[in-house]
Amino acid sequence: MYISISDRKGGQRDQAAAGPATVHPAFRLSPVIIWLGVVSMMTDISSESVAAILPLYVTGYLGLSTIAFGVIDGINQGASAIVRIGAGWVSDRTGHPKYVAVAGYGLSMLARVGFVVAGGFWAIAAIVAGDRIGKGIRTAPRDAMISAEAQPEYLARSFGVHRMLDNIGAAAGPLIAFLILMLIPNGFSTVFGVSLAFAVIGVAVLLLVVPDRLRLMRQDRDRSRPAARWAQLRWSRLREPGLARLMVAAGLLGVLTIGDGFIYLLLQHRESFAIQWFPLLFVGTNAAFLLFAVPIGTIADRWGKVPVFLAGHGALLACYLLAGLPAAGIAATIGCLLLLGLFYAATDGVLAALVSQLATPDKLGTALGTAQTVVALSRMAAASGFGVLWYTAGPGTAIAIVAVLLAAALASAVLLFRGSTPKVQAP
Structure with a gap:
């Protein structure tokens, strides 16, 4: 059986290779995916409550420049890159992705303690780096567990359900931060304390409820194959048809994906609303x-994941254009938040589903970690570069330059995929 990453067949099975069309089974969601979603929900309440106040905390409360925030946001985007591939590889080699994920979630939890007691640029940068390294450790093994539990016909929808639960937390975290700042002006330390409590809950759920059964599933499926051995990590293990092309496209587009914090600072700079309302921008996105x-995941499964992935970056381009308008009012602000949400829905889980289709089961964690590393490093460069561009050229000019470059990169990505239908054997 073969799967295409092209949208020419709508992401469906290649009929010449698969034979007569078959009826897909009904969509059923594994409880493991639900519990992983709950873990992500608690963790995102923790992380996003801090992320929602970090731009103001750094530039307002600590009085640092946008260059300093650009460096911190770049660390926020890219520090996880140093461990993502290694974490995915360890997950593949051991067959125990749960415990690799526990290490990542646990490190992020410990970083929350640092936010409670530290201040200043270097301390914040180090704490953010520790938190993001934890994210880098946990993401690939967690996505490998989701892929193993999901029905192959509904990969994008299963990832979409997980991302939906994840984003309940991502919306609740900034809302909690908003309520705290409304009740306690400059109550940043209180936000940090609440963030730590939710991180502890997330780690507890993962340890106590989520099973570690990926090794058993693989043994049942690959009973005739020899046992996995520890081997040197080689890039040749990732030479699957279409995977390199996907990595290039993700990196090209990622290097022009500036952090959300910069977009929100731009909106706040334009509209001049009170700082207490700032976390609500994160809630909206x-x-x-x-x-x-979930709807975008369903569309991606039915009509093709590549066009949905590219369309998501088109939504990001539209967001840049709206954010760059000199005077647009509340309607444009709401439009930016909707477009940002659409961008993430069309790219985050969809990219993971694409990699899951293209990689063989024994290389899945490594492939997911590699894709996440490409995205993290490119977004780290984007955030750091945009901070300098904002400082030297001003916010309006900076966002206009990035919008033009993203339009060119999106056209290049379309050409990169055009005329090619790489296929890989489905797990």
Whole structure:
């Protein structure tokens, strides 16, 4: 059986290779995916409550420049890159992705303690780096567990359900931060304390409820194959048809994906609303992501994941254009939040589903980690570069330059996929 990453057949099975059309089974969601979604929900309440106040905390409360925030946001985007591939590889080699994920979630939990007691640029940068390294450790093994539990015909929808639960937390976290700042002006330390409590809950659920059964599933499926051995990590293990092309496209587009914090600072700079309302911008984006995640995943499974992935970056381009308008009012602000939510819904889980289709089961964690590393490094470069561009050229000019470059990169990505239908054997 073969799967195409092209949309020419709508992402459906290649009829010449698979034979007569078959009826897909009804969609059923594994409880493991639900529990992983709950873990992500608790963790995102923790992380996003901090992320929602970090731009103001750094530039307002600590009085640092946008260059300093760009460096911190770049660390936020890219520090996880140093461990993602290794974490995915360890997950593949051991067959125990749960415990690799526990290590990542646990490190992020410990970083929350640092936020409670530390201040200043270097301390915040180090704490953010520790938190993001934890994210880098946990993401690939968690997505490998989701892929193993999902029905192959409904990969994008299963990832969409997980991302929906994840973004309930991502929307709740900034809302909690908003309520705290409304009740306690400059109550940043209280936000950090609440963030730590939710991180502890997430780790507890993962340890106590989520099973570690991926090794048993693989043994049942690959009973005739020799046992997996520890082997040197080689890039040649990832030479699957279409995977390199996908990595290039993801990196090209990622290097022009500036952090959400910069977009929100741009909106706040334009509209001059009170700082207490700032966390609600994060709530709006994550609520939109929550709204779009499952429908977009369903569309990607039915009509093709590549066009949905590219269309998501088209939504990001439209967001840049709206954010760059000199005077647009509340309607444009709401439009930016909806477009950002649509962008994440069309790219985050969809990219993971694409990699899951293209990689063989024994290389899945490594492939997912590699894709996430490409995205993290490219977005790290985008955030750091945009901070300098904002400082030197001003916010309006900076966002206009990035919008033009993203349009060119999106056209290049379309050409990169055009005329090619790489296929890989389905797990």
